[in-house]
Amino acid sequence: MYQHDGEEIFVIDAHVHLWDATTENIDHDGGEEFIQCFYDYHTTFTPEEREWSIEEYRKYGPDRMVEDLFGNAAADMAIFQPTYLSDFYVEGFNTTEQNAELATEYPERFVLNGSFDPRDGDEGLEYLEDLHETYDIPGVKLYTAEWRGESKGWRLDDEEAFRYLEKCAELGIENIHAHKGPTIRPLNRDAFDVADVDDAASSFPELNFVVEHVGLPRLDDFCWIAAQENNVYGGLAVAAPFAQNRPGKFSEIMSELLWWLGEDRILFGSDYALWNPDWLVEEVLEAELTQEHRMEYGVEWDIETKQKVMGENAAELYDIDIEEKRRQFRDDEISREFDLGDHYASEEPAAADD
Amino acid sequence: MTGTESDGSTSEPSRTAVRDRLDRVTDPELDRSIVELEYVDRIEIDGDRVAVEFTLPTAWCSPAFAWMMAVDARDEIESLSAVEAARITLSEHMHEAEINRGVNEDLSFAEAFPDADGDVAAVRAELDEKARVARQYDAVETLLEAGLDAEAIVALRPRDLERPEADGDDAAVAVYVRDRSFAVSVPAEPIERYLEKARETDLVSGPDDVLFRTPEGEPIDADSFDLVHQRGRLAQVNMSSQGGICDGLREAREGRLEEPADD
Numbered sequence: 001m002y003q004h005d006g007e008e009i010f011v012i013d014a015h016v017h018l019w020d021a022t023t024e025n026i027d028h029d030g031g032e033e034f035i036q037c038f039y040d041y042h043t044t045f046t047p048e049e050r051e052w053s054i055e056e057y058r059k060y061g062p063d064r065m066v067e068d069l070f071g072n073a074a075a076d077m078a079i080f081q082p083t084y085l086s087d088f089y090v091e092g093f094n095t096t097e098q099n100a101e102l103a104t105e106y107p108e109r110f111v112l113n114g115s116f117d118p119r120d121g122d123e124g125l126e127y128l129e130d131l132h133e134t135y136d137i138p139g140v141k142l143y144t145a146e147w148r149g150e151s152k153g154w155r156l157d158d159e160e161a162f163r164y165l166e167k168c169a170e171l172g173i174e175n176i177h178a179h180k181g182p183t184i185r186p187l188n189r190d191a192f193d194v195a196d197v198d199d200a201a202s203s204f205p206e207l208n209f210v211v212e213h214v215g216l217p218r219l220d221d222f223c224w225i226a227a228q229e230n231n232v233y234g235g236l237a238v239a240a241p242f243a244q245n246r247p248g249k250f251s252e253i254m255s256e257l258l259w260w261l262g263e264d265r266i267l268f269g270s271d272y273a274l275w276n277p278d279w280l281v282e283e284v285l286e287a288e289l290t291q292e293h294r295m296e297y298g299v300e301w302d303i304e305t306k307q308k309v310m311g312e313n314a315a316e317l318y319d320i321d322i323e324e325k326r327r328q329f330r331d332d333e334i335s336r337e338f339d340l341g342d343h344y345a346s347e348e349p350a351a352a353d354d
Numbered sequence: 355m356t357g358t359e360s361d362g363s364t365s366e367p368s369r370t371a372v373r374d375r376l377d378r379v380t381d382p383e384l385d386r387s388i389v390e391l392e393y394v395d396r397i398e399i400d401g402d403r404v405a406v407e408f409t410l411p412t413a414w415c416s417p418a419f420a421w422m423m424a425v426d427a428r429d430e431i432e433s434l435s436a437v438e439a440a441r442i443t444l445s446e447h448m449h450e451a452e453i454n455r456g457v458n459e460d461l462s463f464a465e466a467f468p469d470a471d472g473d474v475a476a477v478r479a480e481l482d483e484k485a486r487v488a489r490q491y492d493a494v495e496t497l498l499e500a501g502l503d504a505e506a507i508v509a510l511r512p513r514d515l516e517r518p519e520a521d522g523d524d525a526a527v528a529v530y531v532r533d534r535s536f537a538v539s540v541p542a543e544p545i546e547r548y549l550e551k552a553r554e555t556d557l558v559s560g561p562d563d564v565l566f567r568t569p570e571g572e573p574i575d576a577d578s579f580d581l582v583h584q585r586g587r588l589a590q591v592n593m594s595s596q597g598g599i600c601d602g603l604r605e606a607r608e609g610r611l612e613e614p615a616d617d
Contacts, residue, residue, distance in 0.1 A: 033448075037414055044602035182599060217383065217596035220484065220588045224569075242598065249598045252591050260588070 001073055001326070001343040002310075004285045007303050008346070010322045012314040013075040013277050015177075015212060015237040015269025017083060018065055018102060019094035021058045030147065031088035041182075042274055045241035050279050060273055062102045069272060070109065070334050073343045074281040076325065078272070079111040079314065081141035081177055081212070087148055096131055103135075108325070108332055111318055113139040113177065116168075118160040119148050125167055132171045138318055139175030140168065141212075145192050157199040165204050174207055175317050176200075180222065181213025181238055194221045201229040208317055210267060213238040214257060223260035233317070234261055236309070237271035240280055243287040251289045251301075258299035267317075268310045285310070365402070367436040372397055372404055375430040382422050382478060384597045385485035393423070395445070402438035404431050409445045411604035417449045417467065418474045424457040479555070484589050486551040487569045491586030493548035494566060497529065500540045504579035506531040512549070513561035517542060 002009040021035035039054055046052075052060075060068075069075045080099040084092045092098065096114045103112035114131035116124055131137050145153040154161060156178060168176065180194045194215045201209045212235040215222030226232040234257055242250035257266050268284065270277040289301045315322050329335050329344040376397070377389045388394055388408065396407040406427055410420055424442045431440035442457050444450045449467075456466025463474045497507050509531075516528040516537070525542040549565075552558040557567055564573040566582075569589070574582050 033414065037412075040412065040603050040606045044599070044606040182596075216599070217592055219592040219595060220487075220569075220585065223588055224585065238599075239595075242595070245602070246598045249595055253595055256588055256591050259584070 010311040011075045012311040013078040014267040014314045016078040016272040017094040027090045028088045075277045082115045141177040156196040177210045179212045180215045198225045227260045233265045237269040243283040251293045255293040255297040259297045263305045266309045365436045379426040382481040405441040407443045411600040413448045488589040489548040492544040496544045500538045505576045508574040510565040
């Protein structure tokens, strides 16, 4: 639990991965290019003294992950977002099954999402049902730009994708996280177009669509869609680390998001291990909107907004009872391991209305 | 080697003329000049032949974007009458071989990249449209600062703009409003930058076309003026955020290439 300006902030890191990009697991040049590109993002936005070496970055393993996420209580919970990339990596880059290793060990701390790929046809639908059956996944992370044989991607408004979304609605898999972000070589640009979210979101009002990376560099298209579809949310992964080395730009992006989406539809995510929450959460919480942007947009990055963006909005989507969690975390395995009991000790949270 | 003084017997292009042409080439995603962005590494002039070398922020910068910049640089330079041929070399890009060969052998994008799904025209049109919207924001801001209101601005047409003959960098444009009942003078640059993209995107071609449009290309209702203007601001934020990522990646890559890889 993060203490900020005398208030407690329950942080749900809504975008984390446990990946394996070791050379033995790479099956295609794209796999090596993918991790190298991630690493450039990592070094671009990470404070120099907190940077990892490329070797650690390829595979960090579950113990390190738990420590990085929870060791200093920067994050209280985390949501796994798998990225299969099965044409690039022998065992996949970051699959539901790999993530499940930790998620089942610490079920109170992790939320485990699954994934689907409509190009898998009926077999894929069965796989989705299996994931639901085995892990009771509350959401999916989708990579519309993933290569699969000759295909360089798919769209959320494809007829075939709609079959999968119908299945999600039927099974109660409510949270659809679509990666719509920076062009990551070697993925196709067009498949990161956000326009397909529009039709999907209006066709499935019972589902929530979280556009990861707030569509950067298609922030304008994303905000325009989100302004019209109230079941569209923005995930801050990639936008968040601007707080560290481009504070003016962070202020501007946050101002736009708060203006177009409002404070209830923005979710924090570190994108671990692209970036570590142990420094990123602090950077984001300490960030300020410039006076100029506050005047121009009429929005605030104040304590209530921070509480929502950093945890409450994700809690709402994932039916997480924050008060219940606080009680549970006074003495769960992770609090004991890292001696965090005190973080959750206070009887009542500071009143949220002052 | 480099642009030496012409002896008069040949009409060698001046370095300034070449640079000015390159300055018109923009990074299509950022809508900023490749000269200003410092992508251009070298210009060599040898008689009527010009060679240009450039580098992008990352090796995996979109091949489509890299292609557009290379082709535009070639076409801009070859539009100078003193230039017979331009040779463009993109360095340190994962697709430099395909791009350099394609651009210098006058191939189409689809010929240069047999794996691609098609040509780059649609991507270029989309980026031009975003650039137009972002430039509209600056043009409209200029008019708002000059005291024009929403109603007057949405009604403007090219015929309402008058550029005095005396040209210069700090030139002004006279904007006539209310059926030419009066005019205000505003800085020319943002208006002209907007017009350039509005023409490129075929939204404004004749003197009677509505000057400012929604991102979808429609005329603007005075009622939705504020919202459309806010969308222009958003387009700018989008571009400059991507610029921030590009700058960061360039620095990261330079750092990686400079440091010995011993850790």
